[in-house]
Amino acid sequence: xxxxxxxxxxxxxxxxxxxxxxxxxxxxxxxxxxxxxxxxxxxxxxxxxxxxxxxxxxxxxxxxxxxxxxxxxxxxxxxxxxxxxxxxxxxxxxxxxxxxxxxxxxxxxxxxxxxxxxxxxxxxxxxxxxxxxxxxxxxxxxxxxxxxxxxxxxxxxxxxxxxxxxxxxxxxxxxxxxxxxxxxxxxxxxxxxxxxxxxxxxxxxxxxxxxxxxxxxxxxxxxxxxxxxxxxxxxxxxxxxxxxxxxxxxxxxxxxxxxxxxxxxxxxxxxxxxxxxxxxxxxxxxxxxxxxxxxxxxxxxxxxxxxxxxxxxxxxxxxxxxxxxxxxxxxxxxxxxxxxxxxxxxxxxxxxxxxxxxxxxxxxxxxxxxxxxxxxxxxxxxxxxxxxxxxxxxxxxxxxxxxxxxxxxxxxxxxxxxxxxxxxxxxx
Numbered sequence: 001x002x003x004x005x006x007x008x009x010x011x012x013x014x015x016x017x018x019x020x021x022x023x024x025x026x027x028x029x030x031x032x033x034x035x036x037x038x039x040x041x042x043x044x045x046x047x048x049x050x051x052x053x054x055x056x057x058x059x060x061x062x063x064x065x066x067x068x069x070x071x072x073x074x075x076x077x078x079x080x081x082x083x084x085x086x087x088x089x090x091x092x093x094x095x096x097x098x099x100x101x102x103x104x105x106x107x108x109x110x111x112x113x114x115x116x117x118x119x120x121x122x123x124x125x126x127x128x129x130x131x132x133x134x135x136x137x138x139x140x141x142x143x144x145x146x147x148x149x150x151x152x153x154x155x156x157x158x159x160x161x162x163x164x165x166x167x168x169x170x171x172x173x174x175x176x177x178x179x180x181x182x183x184x185x186x187x188x189x190x191x192x193x194x195x196x197x198x199x200x201x202x203x204x205x206x207x208x209x210x211x212x213x214x215x216x217x218x219x220x221x222x223x224x225x226x227x228x229x230x231x232x233x234x235x236x237x238x239x240x241x242x243x244x245x246x247x248x249x250x251x252x253x254x255x256x257x258x259x260x261x262x263x264x265x266x267x268x269x270x271x272x273x274x275x276x277x278x279x280x281x282x283x284x285x286x287x288x289x290x291x292x293x294x295x296x297x298x299x300x301x302x303x304x305x306x307x308x309x310x311x312x313x314x315x316x317x318x319x320x321x322x323x324x325x326x327x328x329x330x331x332x333x334x335x336x337x338x339x340x341x342x343x344x345x346x347x348x349x350x351x352x353x354x355x356x357x358x359x360x361x362x363x364x365x366x367x368x369x370x371x372x373x374x375x376x377x378x379x380x381x382x383x384x385x386x387x388x389x390x391x392x393x394x395x396x397x398x399x400x401x402x403x404x405x406x407x408x409x410x411x412x413x414x415x416x417x418x419x420x421x422x423x424x425x426x427x428x
Contacts, residue, residue: 170363328352368394
């Protein structure tokens with residue numbers, strides 16, 4: 001190598017005084033910030049948030065974590081809860097909780113904790129939810145009241161004649177009944193007590209005289225004939241059967257229904273004054289059919305048409321002229337068999353009418369099916385009383401044959417009669 005050639009420059013090492021840790025942190029921080037900014041710009045370009053064509057860019061907002069959002073929402077809820085006014089009446093607080101579908105009380109919860117729980121619930125669902133639930137409750141109540149409203153259908157011209165006939169029939173019988181009740185009142189209390197004790201003693205000695213299998217399906221109804229020598233049964237198989245009493249031998253099988261038979265009933269004068277060829281019985285079924293039967297044939301004498309839903313019960317008026325039917329279309333009907341016409345179609349129950357019974361005088365009718373029992377005056381064609389006696393369906397309604405007179409009563413009317421409601425299915 002000649003002297004004229006330039007010698008390569010020697011790179012001198014820099015000398016740092018003190019610790020190089022802080023310098024190294026600064027260098028790494030500058031490189032990291034630069035790379036993070038570049039990565040952010042690149043991600044924004046790829047996401048379409050930065051417009052690289054015109055040089056414009058969108059400002060990126062700081063992303064809030066889910067945890068922070070939950071905390072903010074909780075703060076807002078507490079703020080709304082502090083602004084909600086809750087009643088201090090504990091009964092009203094429970095009513096509000098019940099309207100919202102929440103439990104009215106928790107274990108170990110006091111009135112103050114209950115109010116705070118209601119306030120927290122309202123802060124989540126909003127105060128309008130309580131108003132909405134109250135409106136829905138009022139609407140349901142109004143609809144229930146409308147369904148329980150009594151409607152009166154326009155009857156035929158024969159209805160007026162039937163009402164006059166019922167008045168002439170029932171008033172003399174009512175006088176006779178009241179005279180008998182007044183005579184019974186004159187009997188000494190000791191004599192009546194002795195008779196009652198003798199009756200209870202005879203009832204305690206009752207036992208099973210005989211037993212008989214009536215059908216392959218459940219027996220839905222049975223009734224004794226007016227002379228107590230026959231028994232008729234109805235079954236879910238669609239068959240009705242006549243039995244001798246007391247040996248329980250089968251007399252005749254009545255065939256005519258194709259589905260469950262709800263009831264079969266004897267005419268008040270059957271086996272007494274009626275001939276065997278006359279109409280002695282009436283039956284009903286779940287398909288809405290009602291059939292009339294004689295005692296000398298196993299086929300129906302006639303059919304009563306007009307029901308489109310299940311007919312649960314048939315009942316004869318004490319006079320034997322009228323037949324009552326109860327239907328699951330929330331109505332019951334009265335048929336005049338002499339003119340062969342439906343003279344009364346009566347609504348008033350909120351559910352299907354299950355049972356019907358006529359007063360022994362022939363002036364009143366009792367019906368039941370929902371949680372109420374209604375008493376109807378056939379002469380006035382009005383509902384004179386509603387008995388809200390039970391919480392659920394009624395299976396049977398029965399008038400008590402005897403009534404007690406008030407000691408100081410000068411006049412006793414039909415309103416003093418007691419109406420017995422039997423076999424109420426409170427847990428049905």
